[in-house]
Amino acid sequence: MGSCILAGDIGGTKTALALYRAGASPDDQGITLAEQTFPNNQFSGLAEIIRAFLADQEEQPTHACFGIAGPVRANRVQMTNLDWHIDGSALAAQLGLEEVLLVNDLVATTAGALVLPQEKLFPVNIGRTDTTGSIGVLAMGTGLGQSFAVPSNQANTHFQPFPTEGGHVSFAPRNQEQIELLQFLLRNSKKQASHISVEQVCSGMALLSLYTFQCTRCQEPPWMAEKRRATEPENLNPLIVEAANADIAGGPPCEPAIRAVQLLLDILADETANLALKILATGGIYLGGGMLFRLLVNLDTERFMKIFCRGVYQEMLAEIPIHIITEPKTALFGACHLAMLAEKRDIAC
Secondary structure (H helix, E strand, C coil), X not given: XXXXXXXXXXXXXXXXXXEEECCCCCCCCCEEEEEEEEEHHHCCCHHHHHXXXXXXXXXXXXEEEEEECCCEECCEEECCCCCCEEEHHHHHHHHCCCEEEEEEHHHHHHHHHCCCCHHHEEEEECCCCCCCCCEEEEEECCCEEEEEEEECCXXXXXXXXXXXXXXXXXXXXXXXXXXXXXXXXXXXCCCCXXXXXXXXXXXXXHHHHHHHHHCCCCCCCHHHHHHHHCCCHHHHHHHHHHHHCXXXXXXXXXXXXXXXXXXXXXXXXXXXXXXXXXXCCCCEEEEECHHXXXXXXXXXXXXXXXXXXXXXXXXXXXXXXXXXXXXXXXXXXXXXXXXXXXXXXXCCC
């Protein structure tokens, strides 16, 4: 029997934990013993969540790996969109584990995406895979995560994922609408007024701002204004998505919501191209994140590719395979994979 491994995907709003019986090799995902998702705002920190999860488990882990939204340095991280500081060594001591490995959440997602079966991927562009090329990953959830992987052996059969904080680079508008969006955000920004990041216009946290912006360009329906005033802040994103899709279901259209969602997806297409060019992602691009998954019905792949294929290298960009990850547990699978590698000392911990 393999060892027991704890894997986690710690995002800005929720934490998903899973307990695995490790497989015979890191490529074998093993057996899932238990899974649970926790809302972060109901806990003081990650240790409290882990204790709550493990309290009901008969088997206890020896090793753990957590994908965390934030830059990991020396196995420590200050989360980007949550006021949690996490120290892997201290966490291992608190929980009685042999080792806790912390990685950026997009590193975990990348590690998981590389072993996903084809049926868990929705094709945006089939393209032509270059097995020697880099692979890019963007995840649009609460924030906007970015990562990449490069071949790590001569046969190009294994890839080493690397973290980035690409979601915090400056937003570069591509047309008049987006120039006006940038000006709107700069006028209304309460801090760092000289800098608007791409995450601020391309993520779950951005959708309300995009909707508010679109309400300055077209009229909000009275029924939507009434619903919005009666909705708690944490439920506004689902409301906007629902309103954007109302006409699809035969209901009354909400033009600001439709425009906000389309603007979000347009910016995602452009930022995907930015990442592809920066890392020369001829090996392919994987798109993920809970926000994107909720907007799949709104995605026009032809429009996406028209924005993606631009500039001097538009022909090269047109050949890059792009897939959307439809498996919500990808980061958990990746964290388990990395924990197994760490346990076998195939990566530095």
